[in-house]
Amino acid sequence: MRGASLGLWIVHLVIVKTPPLLLHWADESATQAFALQLAGQPALRHAFVSLHGNLGAGKTTLVRHLLRALGVQGRIKSPSYSVVEPYDLPGLDIWHFDFYRFNDPREWEDAGFRDIFASPGLKLAEWPDKAAGVLPAPDLEIRMEVNPDQNRTVALQAQSTLGMALLQALQTVQAEPPGDPGGTP
Numbered sequence: 001m002r003g004a005s006l007g008l009w010i011v012h013l014v015i016v017k018t019p020p021l022l023l024h025w026a027d028e029s030a031t032q033a034f035a036l037q038l039a040g041q042p043a044l045r046h047a048f049v050s051l052h053g054n055l056g057a058g059k060t061t062l063v064r065h066l067l068r069a070l071g072v073q074g075r076i077k078s079p080s081y082s083v084v085e086p087y088d089l090p091g092l093d094i095w096h097f098d099f100y101r102f103n104d105p106r107e108w109e110d111a112g113f114r115d116i117f118a119s120p121g122l123k124l125a126e127w128p129d130k131a132a133g134v135l136p137a138p139d140l141e142i143r144m145e146v147n148p149d150q151n152r153t154v155a156l157q158a159q160s161t162l163g164m165a166l167l168q169a170l171q172t173v174q175a176e177p178p179g180d181p182g183g184t185p
Helices: 028-039 044-047 059-070 105-110 113-118 161-174
Strands: 021-025 047-054 084-090 092-098 120-124 141-144 152-158
Touching: 021 028, 021 161, 028 059, 028 161, 044 120, 047 059, 047 084, 059 092, 059 120, 059 141, 105 113, 113 152, 141 161, 152 161
Parallel strands: 047 120, 047 141, 092 120
Antiparallel strands: 021 152, 084 092, 141 152
16 A cells, blocks of 8 residues: 555655855844844744854854844853753743763763754754764754954855745845835835
């Protein structure tokens, strides 16, 4: 018997890799502006976003601005020692991971990270390369590089159809003239 005749459906996630969208952030206010744009994208609510860059590249700063833009109140701690900091907003669960000190794959299972990544909500991961053997592919990859003049070159790359939706929405927002949200009719 064929699967369709049994009423079974097999769903495969589409893994894609788009050319990167390159951005230039002159200062922290540019990082904050991007975080506001990203927070405004409905597809972000169930995305896994990986953040790459050397120490001091601005990964945690971007996450802090993004969490504020999403409505997180109070102190936003870096999960450098705890590995994960959860945030519970009305209708949105968020997990901020920092895998810098992650070195035991058994910790992945013991800490319940598999269940977190299988659940709905936003997952943000700094230093994802340290957990490469156990992490799923991200929807959106953000690579940050500090230039000699201390500004940032940022590359965004979609790794899934959800990531593509985010990237396309961000490209549209980036193309709008300042002060003209939604474009001029």
